[in-house]
Amino acid sequence: MQNKEKTNNGGTYKKAIYSGTFDPITNGHMDIVRRATSIFEEVIVAVAKSERKNPMFSHEQRVNFAKEATKDLEKVTVVGFDILLVELATQMKINTIIRGLRAVSDFEYELQMGYANSSINKDLETLYLMPTLKNAFVSSTIVRELIMFNGSFCHLVPKEVLKCM
Template structure:
């Protein structure tokens, strides 16, 4: 069984990797779907985010990285994948994710959302925290996969 793991991944973090690794214990394959998300004004281009995700997951089997610009439900139907995974770090994440999960299910009754929690050491990591630290010249080496560090300094 295959699942989708959608997000902006701006950039991919150790928290994201943690969720991918946990998902691989449940699913045969994880398709990481990187959203264009122009309304979020991503720091990195879609192409760069995809490149970083490919680098970060290169040692994981059964992980595919794709990008998309349409509704997640439409992508899921197109790929014939009816299960999506989402990471939850805090109660505030749950409220937002629950709304999105209900909305997606209203659009496609077969659509299921599985929520996974990252390891406690990764629970505070978010892409926005990483971007903020990078923009101030800080060290993010313990927050992101080491494979992408050099690319973040550019």
């Protein structure tokens, strides 16, 4: 499978999926989304239902947060999903997955997932992007902790998401 599809005018374009639970979507996630749009002509932000992770926010809320945060990015589409990411990529005819790496601790898990995905679909590639230094520490886990303990988190999430909360 190639990462190209014909458009109506006979040209080609490339798509990638950036998936996650996004509980909630953070400035670190948005850093990766923006950087992915500079590489790909279309980026699908795929919000996983992930009930086994016991998210703080409902799937519907998380999809809405992602839509609001990306509404001004022309190259971005947001979808919710509750199937294997490999299946979603196959259904959407996409063979590139974007993953963010903040630290070495992320690498081992992400590498295993990348290998597992390519064992199911050998044409699937995983591209790892690092956030900028100012967002390297930002995670949804940190944001949720701050929310639970009434800490300041406004500087860690997009302003559009704050409005939704």
